[in-house]
Structure formats: structure tokens, C-alpha cells
Amino acid sequence: MGRSLLIYVSVHHGNTEKVAKAIAVALEADSLRLPEVDVHMIRRYDLIGFGSGIYFGKHHRTLLDFVDGLPVLREKKAFVFSTSGLRRMRFVHDFSKPLLARLERRGFDIVGEFSCRGFDTFGATMLVGGIQRGRPDERDLDRAASFARTLKDHNDR
Numbered sequence: 001m002g003r004s005l006l007i008y009v010s011v012h013h014g015n016t017e018k019v020a021k022a023i024a025v026a027l028e029a030d031s032l033r034l035p036e037v038d039v040h041m042i043r044r045y046d047l048i049g050f051g052s053g054i055y056f057g058k059h060h061r062t063l064l065d066f067v068d069g070l071p072v073l074r075e076k077k078a079f080v081f082s083t084s085g086l087r088r089m090r091f092v093h094d095f096s097k098p099l100l101a102r103l104e105r106r107g108f109d110i111v112g113e114f115s116c117r118g119f120d121t122f123g124a125t126m127l128v129g130g131i132q133r134g135r136p137d138e139r140d141l142d143r144a145a146s147f148a149r150t151l152k153d154h155n156d157r
């Protein structure tokens, strides 16, 4: 079986870190939080997951910049994951698109995408005590784990 690595950023409430942990267990993957990632380490892995909270309609700037700084890699699979206050909406809030476009430019073969809601107290949401309180919850983490098992089957082939 190929080796898997998760690279993530989780700065608002640690929401994405919970998802990263659930995925890491199910996928038996190593995981690293930016900026503690050495670009050269990536070469040792076959499948790499990139994740963060969604900030102004995109993954976190640090993650996008990290991908921009990667060399063009061949024969690597990638997947993306995120937590966000609001759900994905085609055209208006298509938040995985900027990260996916960057990964494709770096030669990754994209094999999956996972997203769920995350507790959000940014800006006006603070007036109502935040939105999506308690998320990600057990159900979200179970979904993340089953998403990871699908990837594992894929990577085992």
C-alpha cells in the first residue's frame, strides 16, 4: 500500500484539525500542520491530503501559498478537505476550486474531496454567538472516516 500524508492548517477553532485526525486514523496517514512541513518530505508519499478552514471563499492562504511553492510532482495523488461556516454553493461559494486548480497545476491526480461545517464566530456571526456550534460533530467525523476508507481502498489498488 502507498503511504499517505495530511497537510493542514486549522487556526480559527481547530475545526479542521478534528477532521484531519479522523481522516488520519482511518487512512493510517501521517499528518503535519503547516508551517511544519518540509517540501522534500512530500516525495516519500503517494497520496497527500490538503485541508484547512475556508477563509473568504477559499482554503487558508498559507495552504494555497504552500501548494504554489511546490515543485511539479508526477504520479502523486491528492485529495482536499475543509470545514466552513457555510455550505458549498456552485459559482457563488465554490470554495475548493482555488486549491484544486493549484494542485492540478502541480501535477497531482485529484482523487477526492471532503467538506463539512465548522463552528464559525467570524464577523457578524458573533452577534448570534457564532454559527454551526458543535460542528464538526460525531456524525461529521464518521463521514470523514468513511471518506478516508474509500481513499484507502483506492490507494491499495
Ligand SMILES: Cc1cc2nc3c(=O)[nH]c(=O)nc-3n(C[C@H](O)[C@H](O)[C@H](O)COP(=O)(O)O)c2cc1C
Binding pocket: 009, 010, 011, 012, 013, 014, 015, 016, 017, 052, 053, 054, 055, 056, 057, 058, 083, 084, 085, 086, 087, 117, 118, 119, 120, 121, 122
Ligand atoms: C476570517 C474568517 C473568514 C471566514 N470566511 C468564511 C467563508 O468565506 N466561508 C465560510 O463558509 N466560512 C468562513 N469562515 C468560517 C470558517 O471557515 C470555519 O469556522 C472553519 O471551520 C474554521 O476552521 P479552523 O477552525 O480549522 O480554522 C471564516 C472564518 C474566519 C475567521
